[in-house]
Amino acid sequence: MKKTVRVRFAPSPTGPLHIGGVRTALYNYLFARRHGGTMILRIEDTDSTRYVPGAEEYIFEALRWSGILIDEGVEQGGPHAPYRQSQRREIYLRYAKQLVASNNAYYAFDTPQQLETLRKECEARGESFAYNHAVREKMDNSLSLSPEQVSERIERGDGWVIRFRMPAAEQICMHDLIRGEVTVDSATLDDKVLYKSADNLPTYHLANIVDDHLMEISHVIRGEEWLPSLPLHYMLYKALGWSDTQPEFAHLPLILKPAGQGKLSKRDGDKMGFPVFPLLWQSPEGEVARGYREDGYLPAAFVNMLALLGWNPGTEQELFSMEELIEAFSLERVGKNGARFSPDKARWFNAQYIHHMDDTALGELLVPIVREHGFQVDIALASRIAALIKERATLLGDLWELCRYLFVAPEEYDRATREKYWKGDNPALIADLTVNVLERLESFSTPQIEDAIHHWLEEGGHNMGQVMNTLRLTITGANRSPSLYDICDILGRDETLARIRRALATLGEG
C-alpha cells in the first residue's frame, strides 16, 4: 500500500523568498499534485532574532502569484494547525525532554561566549572545535554534572540548551530519492543544539523533525544545503522512535549564480541586472530589490523557467503550462548537479509566453498600461494592438514603447532615420502619395490602403523600401514598427494625414 503523499514547504520568514525557494516550493507542489497529495505551508520562525516583518506576507503573495496553491497552512488552516512554529513552542520542549530522559540528549550550560573562546583557541592551534563525543564529558553539562547540580542550575535560572548526544561511532546509512545511498560516520558529527532556554524555542532540527512527524509528512523535498544535516535527522527519528514512519528525502540541487562561483545570492541580481526575487521587496530598512512580477514577467513563464532549472522531462518539450508540469514531473528526473541561473533564458521564456498569448488576453493587460500613460483604449482596440506588437515584446514593460506612437504623434524625428530617408525624391514622393492616393481613398482601412499604395508604387516605378520607410518616419517618427498599413488603419484617416502634413511642414524639402 502506498502512503498518501503529504509534502510541505517550510520557509523561515527572515527575508524575501528568493527564486531558489520558489523552485523548492514549486517542486513540492508539482509532486503533491502529481500524486494527488497535500501541499502544506509551514512557517519556521524559531529564530526570534532573525525575524523580519513583512517576510511572511511576502512568502504568501509570492506563492500565490506563482500559482502555487497551498492546501494546509498558516492562512488556510488544517487538521494540524497551528502551522507557525512560534505558536507550537510547548510541543517541542516535551520531545526535547523525552530525548533527555532516554539518554539521547543532555542539558548543556556552556555559554555562547565560552564556546566562542574555545573555538578561537582551537583555531589558533590550527584545529577546529566540535562539541562532540570527544569533548562532551569535559564540558559544562548534565553529563559531567550531578543530577542535583543540574536541577539546581536550571532552577536558579542559568541559561541552558539541550544537545543531541550523537553516537561516537556508527555508520549512518541514508537514502535520498535523488542521490541514492549516502553513508556518514557519526564520529564526524557533533552534538547539535535542539532547544534553547534563551527564547524557549527549538532549533530547526528538532522543530522540523517533530512537525514533519506530527503533520504526517511523507516526502521531504528541500535544498541540497540540508544534505549534511540528514544524518542528524535520521538519528532524531530513531531516538524518538519514529523511524518506521520517517518520510522519504529528496535533496534538490542548488541554483548557482550566472557567473562566478557560489549559489545565487540576493546581491547578484542588482549587480548583474536581473531579479532574484519573484516580487519586489522593500526591507524594513528601506532597501529595495527588484522582482520578476514588477520587471514584467508573466507568472507562467517564470514558473516554466524555474521548473526546467534542475528538472527535465526527458523529451524536447520546453514550454509547459502548470497542468503539463504536474503531469510530467517526477523526482527521478531531477538532476544531481547545481544549475547555473541564466537571465537570458528567463527572458526567452517570457518572450515565448507573450508571443503565444491570446490577443484578447494580452489586450486586457495592455488596457491598464495605456491608461497609466494617460490614454483610454477599449478592449477591442487593445487586442488589435496586442496582435501587432506582441512578437516584438520580451517583457510586459516593452509594450508601451512598442505602441506609444499610436497614442502620441511624433514630437521629434529620429535623427539617423531622417538622415537616411528624408532626402532626394522621398519627401516629394510622400507629398504626391498623400495628395493623389491617401486623401482620395474611399475607405481608410488596411486592405484598401495596401492596394492603393501598391498600385501607386507600381505605376510610378518607385522603390518600396524608400517610400515606406520615409512614410514610417512621418507617422511614427522613427524606423521601427509593425506593418504601416495597420498603423494607418488604427490611427484613422485624419490623424494619419495630419501627421504626414506635419512632417512635410517641419522636415522641409530634405
Add this chain to the structure above:
RNA sequence: GCUGAAUUCGUCUAACGGUUAGGACGGCAGAUUCUCAUUCUGCAAAUAGGGGUUCGAUUCCCCUAUUCAGUACCA
C-alpha cells in the same frame, strides 16, 4: 582543515555499456519582410585528468583535480 555532494558544448541539459554524443538559450551567418522584431535554415561549440573492468565506456569501479554545500544557542 574536516565531512558530504557534484563534474557532458560558454549556459540549461539528453543519451539509464554500442549514437555522426541530441535539443534549448546565447553567439555567428543566411533566408523571409516596407523597417524593427518574429519566424525559418545553417555554422561553431562538450564527455575534467589518469588508471582499471569490458569485445566496447559519457555511462560501472578506483585515484587525482576542480566546484559547491555544511561545519552556529541560523534556517
